Each structure stands twice: as structure tokens, then as C-alpha cells.
Amino acid sequence: MSLLATSVTVLVPWLIGANALRDSAFRPASGQVYSISNRDGGAYFLTDYLAGLVVTTAIAGALLVLAALLRIRHRIGRLLLGVGLVALSFAVLTPVSATAWVGAEQATARAEASTAAWHADTCSTDQPNEPTISLESAGVVHVWSVAPVDDDGDGACTQVEIWDGLRLIRTVETPDLRDGFLSLVAGTSAEDSYVQFIGRGPVPDCGSSECQPEYEIAGGFSLVAAEVMWQYTSRFTAVSAVHGTVRGPAAIAIPGVGMVALENPETAAGTATAFDPATGAALWRAQCPADFPIESNLYVGDYGDHVLFCNSERPFSGPNLDLLLGDDGSLSART
Structure with missing residues (x-):
């Protein structure tokens, strides 16, 4: 009862x-x-x-x-x-x-x-950390995230989804981000936060699956504004496999700075440039020594350090140099 x-x-x-x-x-x-x-x-x-x-x-x-x-x-x-x-x-x-x-x-x-949105792993990127940032608005913490998308199943990842928590805000057209780079740069709000990317240009028909793109495109856009704000094209150069990579120009994310990428090696070989996420202007440049002028690479070291790897003019037989890259573009010897 x-x-x-x-x-x-x-x-x-x-x-x-x-x-x-x-x-x-x-x-x-x-x-x-x-x-x-x-x-x-x-x-x-x-x-x-x-x-x-x-x-x-x-x-x-x-x-x-x-x-x-x-x-x-x-x-x-x-x-x-x-x-x-x-x-x-x-x-x-x-x-x-x-x-x-x-x-x-x-x-x-x-x-x-x-709550960070779950993104299906349909596109492979080389970002060194999870592309999420937390921003507070009206007393509520919003977890923003981005995800590259292959929207038509052709293998090219030419769209980026912008998510505010579990809410899909919009989709932005980008260069192909397969094996590229995607990160978020946090500001004080969504309005002054940015997305940065490294995309790929066309891949030459060389008859091999190891063919690399002819050039790569760095870019950035506002988290909430619809248009792509800037792009920078960097001519591709092969990078020696000393540190397990055969692609370039490489890019890394430095907290508080944003994206750092290698500039066009035809005109600024061995130069790492930090880009303003809002405009694409150079914040600072770090240059490999004159004796190591051509091939270079950026990577995250064993202890989380950011390293500029400089090759000599004989990358497969000559000496190489690892330099610690500071948040302000300073270079120091790696011990």
C-alpha cells in the first residue's frame, strides 16, 4: 500500500x-x-x-x-x-x-x-598539446576547443570546427590541415583569443607516399570572427630525420606567445619567427648561427623545452646544433 x-x-x-x-x-x-x-x-x-x-x-x-x-x-x-x-x-x-x-x-x-567537446579523430595534426582553452564569462567557465574536419571524405582536412563547450559555434574554411598544426591562443575573452594553424599546399606527384607538400601555409583567425585574418606561405624544405621528423617548416606553440614557425628557408634559412596571432606580424625572430645556415627544425625537447635545431650546410655529414629557444626569442646553448 x-x-x-x-x-x-x-x-x-x-x-x-x-x-x-x-x-x-x-x-x-x-x-x-x-x-x-x-x-x-x-x-x-x-x-x-x-x-x-x-x-x-x-x-x-x-x-x-x-x-x-x-x-x-x-x-x-x-x-x-x-x-x-x-x-x-x-x-x-x-x-x-x-x-x-x-x-x-x-x-x-x-x-x-x-565540458570539452569530444572530437572524432578524423584528421591527424601535429599540435603539441590539446587545442583547448578555458575562458570565464559572466562567472561561467567556457572550455573552447577546435577540431580539423574532413567534411566530404576526400581525405583533405579543409575545415576547422569551433566549439564553446558542447556547443558548435561555427566552421571555418582553411588550407588542408592533414599532418599540420592547430592551436588556440588564449586572451582575456573569446573576442581577443585566436586560432592558429599550419596547413599544407599541393603535394607533387612523385610516385611515392613519402612525397612532401611544395609549401605550407601558416595562418590565424579570431575565435569568434568569421573571416580568416591572416595567412603566411612558407616554401617547403626537407628536414633531416635526426629528431624523427622529415617535414618542414615545423611549428610549435609557446604559452603566452602563440605559434612559432620556420620562415621561408629560401630567404631566411634557419629563422624561427613568432607570429602575432591577431595580425600575423612578426613578434620576434631567432636566427641560427651563420655556420648553420640552411636546414633547421623546431621541436619540444625532453623536458618540455622549445628547441631550435640548426643544421650545417652538410646536414647528413656535418655538425648540427641544438639551441634552447626562449619565450622572447632568445637562444642559449642546450646542455
């Missing part, structure tokens, strides 16, 4: 509220929640239960009023109780349920914003 009573007084109202009264007139969709599938049932239990209780209480009150009007025994008592139940449902339960609904919607929106 107690189980039946619990079902009638708790389960039935909750089922009514959860399945029939969400996004209704007195509990409208807030617009803050990106997807209703992200609503946590536990956070909505109180508002759903009270919403269902509005219906069951109002129906019970209406039946008592009807019974009193039909002159059934205990008319006055039934009438007063019925009116009281109807008043309770609309004057008390309705606003309390609506308030709880607003709180649950806000909690869901915060959870959506602070």
Missing part, C-alpha cells in the same frame, strides 16, 4: 512533469541550453515533480469543487478544500516549479560550457 501511495504521489507527478510539461508555457525553453539531451535528470527532478504536482493537485481540487456543486455530502468542506487545492497549485506550486526550472536550465548551460 505504501509503495502504491508513493507511486501515486511522487512517481506519477514526476512523470507528468518530465514528459509532458518541459518547455511548456510556464516552464519555457530558456535558450541557454544547446541540446536538451544534455539535461541532467537529477537537476530537473524538483521542477519536474512540482510541475506534475500542479496538474494532479489542480485536478483533485477541481473534482472536489465539482462534487460540491453537485450537492454531494459535505458540500462546504469539499468546496473549500477544492478551492484551496486549486489555489495552491497555481499560486504556490507553479511559481516554485518555474523558479526551479530556471535554476536547472542555468546549471545545464554551465555544464555544457565547461
